[in-house]
Amino acid sequence: MTKVRKPEIRVRVAPSPTGNLHIGNARTALFNWLFAKHHTGKLILRIEDTDLERSSLEFEKNILNGLEWLGLKWDEFYKQSERLDRYEKHLKKLLEEKKAFWCYHSKEELEAEKKEQTQKKEAPRHICEHKYMNHESGIMNQGAGIIRLKVDENSHRTVRFEDIIRGHVEFEQRVIGDLSLAKDLRTPLYNFAVVVDDHEMKISHVIRGEDHIANTPKQILIAEALGVSLPQFAHLPLILGEDRSKLSKRHGAVNFDEYIGAGYLPEALVNFLSLLGWSSKDGREILTKNEIIEQFSLEKVHKSGAIFDVKKLNWINSQYIKQFNDEGLTSLVMPFIEKYFGKQDKVFVLKLAPVFRERLEYLDQVKEFKYFFGEPEYEADILVWKKSDKEKTHKALESVLEILSSNLEWEIFDEKYIRSELDKLAEEKFGGDRGAVYWPLRVALTGEKFSPDPVEIARIIGKEKTLNRIQVALKKP
């Protein structure tokens, strides 16, 4: 008995470089990557740049960068624009075999046909009589034609396929029409190029968004004409915006760049995206890449679309941020700090790490902490605690200044001791109202109504700045 070797798992990510990497593409890429990794298969990255008008190298670069940033490494790389010979070869064969033909209808004629069909409540599609013409030389273009596949519009056949996620899916062949394959021998169109490539690249599973589901029967027909075998299909549920329509620009941040720029962590994004349409067996939601790979299966992918919920992303990201130690978080946060506050001393930023770890959802939020990097500006009246008044506020600040400046070895700042002194002050002079002491101190140090604990801030910014800021506060009218 010979051992049956399992066919190699090969999947592909096939973006077209007509725009920047989009959240939806990234998710599709991620699922392909997870599937490949789970089965120790290969991931093929294929740039679908047959539309030269709209494709650009800049977009291609953006897409590649985004995927790399996410940590999705591919094993093979192709560009359709470099494979024109392959498409031409198959196109010629199809033409010779009379499975494909040149269609010379004008766009106006096509438009009219479609209009008529719509009025007759028929499926809009092109049924081309040119396929019955017997051209002398079928391969050559006799005018301004395009190449179409001959599809029998009278067939009663149902084109079926088994989708791993959706199960049986069927389309009536007669609603498909004589679909377009290429503008000319060296300008293939999407569906045709995909089928040629998926075959030649030995793709075993096509995992793509549900928006491609209607392309599948077309691709099946093309594959049959080409005489090649079909991959398995899996159509992923769409990522939706708040209004439940397909996620797009009008929903806000859909460019992957924006998430990189906002300081989301690649691991967090992988984690979050993997949970859009998929869930782990054990129900846990914070999972490492390896855990996701291990548990991943297409059978567990949901059928219905999933709304992109930034709040959950934020929560997941904050969970990842909390996992870093001071050193790690400091280097993560440094570029963002320097972007807003200029060059900073690493030793100083290291002191901020605990504050950031507790409070950041994404790294760009460091911009909220400007009082660590410069002197605060604020209106004098916010110094006054709600249960207090101007006079008491002044008194409190003076007392705090005294406590901090007199009996304090600042090099060994003892938070506990300071706190007990300030508490004692509140007890003795403000009837136990600690807010009367801490609130003015906070505002003096930060210029904000909301902030981390003022004693912690004092420790971080150091003696000189602390005393100075209190004095500034005291001079406010």
Place this chain on the structure above:
RNA sequence: GGCGCCAUCGUCUAUCGGUUAGGACAUGUGAUUUUCAAUCACAGAAGAGGGGUUCGACUCCCCUUGGCGCUGCCA
């Protein structure tokens, strides 16, 4: 209009015919507390409607409704 896909808390989801329908995010309340966060505890919150099948349906089938996608000589 045609074709197709989908349908459990506000959101992401669990349940593979028998559960008080579970978890997470979000929300609310409370604890902590000098504010805001963080943290902890608790709470409210769901099977679109109608028919079947079955001893028993969220789960299987059909219809309705609704949502979405596709409908290019774009991908």
